[in-house]
Amino acid sequence: MITIENLQKSYGKLSVLRDVSVRFEAGKVISIIGPNGSGKTTLSKSILGMVLPDSGEIKIDGQSVLKQHAYRSQIGYMPQIGRYPENMKIRQVIDMIRDIRKNAPVFDEELIGLYGLKAMYEKRMGSLSGGTKQKVSAALAFLFNPQILILDEPTAGLDPVSAEILKCKILKEKKNGKLILITSHIMSEIEEVADEVMCLMDGQIKFHESISALKEQAQEEQLSRAIAKMMSEED
Numbered sequence: 001m002i003t004i005e006n007l008q009k010s011y012g013k014l015s016v017l018r019d020v021s022v023r024f025e026a027g028k029v030i031s032i033i034g035p036n037g038s039g040k041t042t043l044s045k046s047i048l049g050m051v052l053p054d055s056g057e058i059k060i061d062g063q064s065v066l067k068q069h070a071y072r073s074q075i076g077y078m079p080q081i082g083r084y085p086e087n088m089k090i091r092q093v094i095d096m097i098r099d100i101r102k103n104a105p106v107f108d109e110e111l112i113g114l115y116g117l118k119a120m121y122e123k124r125m126g127s128l129s130g131g132t133k134q135k136v137s138a139a140l141a142f143l144f145n146p147q148i149l150i151l152d153e154p155t156a157g158l159d160p161v162s163a164e165i166l167k168c169k170i171l172k173e174k175k176n177g178k179l180i181l182i183t184s185h186i187m188s189e190i191e192e193v194a195d196e197v198m199c200l201m202d203g204q205i206k207f208h209e210s211i212s213a214l215k216e217q218a219q220e221e222q223l224s225r226a227i228a229k230m231m232s233e234e235d
């Protein structure tokens with residue numbers, strides 16, 4: 001569904017993505033991991049068209065997306081920290097985004113319901129707790145029933161019940177054939193929802209394996225140990 005070929009991105013002298021090539025298939029949850037500063041967000045933002053790579057190719061269903069816009073309606077994005085106009089009410093933010101995407105064939109309001117956001121519709125974004133803002137971001141990411149979801153540290157800041165709701169939603173949409181990319185540092189979350197783990201180190205793919213293959217290769221039952229072992233292996 002997403003094919004990335006020889007992607008390169010530098011900021012000045014800093015080479016952030018170095019010849020990254022990878023394929024992500026529909027109906028899978030892929031966890032993108034790696035040390036701080038290894039290029040995870042830069043890769044996600046390149047797929048979203050928020051960062052323009054220096055060279056290489058990104059294709060969705062065989063079509064190049066570089067310098068294109070229309071494909072963005074197929075992707076739901078949940079940023080690590082959602083930034084919203086402080087004065088706008090939850091209802092206004094949701095209505096505004098709904099208006100921008102008025103051609104979307106289906107609206108998925110499940111998370112709005114499960115998070116009880118309608119009861120808070122008149123609250124201003126500036127007055128919300130970090131976790132409630134996260135819930136709004138999650139609800140918006142899923143609202144247009146996109147085929148691809150990119151979720152950046154989705155459960156960080158959510159209370160355990162709300163995190164559970166989001167994990168169930170991720171698994172449900174995976175079953176519906178969506179491709180879901182998640183950047184996360186939380187091992188338990190990765191183990192619960194991900195099919196594959198892709199690890200970036202210094203802008204290159206260190207490994208990209210299914211959870212079971214990872215454990216087998218590292219000869220470790222515990223995912224966190226398997227990942228630590230694979231990350232510290234010499235190339």
Ligand SMILES: Nc1ncnc2c1ncn2[C@@H]1O[C@H](COP(=O)(O)OP(=O)(O)OP(=O)(O)O)[C@@H](O)[C@H]1O
Pocket residue numbers: 011014016034035036037038039040041042043
């Ligand atoms: N707009 C920018 N200008 C200059 N340098 C940037 C820019 N965006 C990112 N970088 C640098 O690129 C490198 C990779 O950043 P990126 O945000 O992709 O890492 P990450 O793996 O997502 O990190 P984290 O786990 O901390 O979120 C970092 O060294 C960062 O400082």
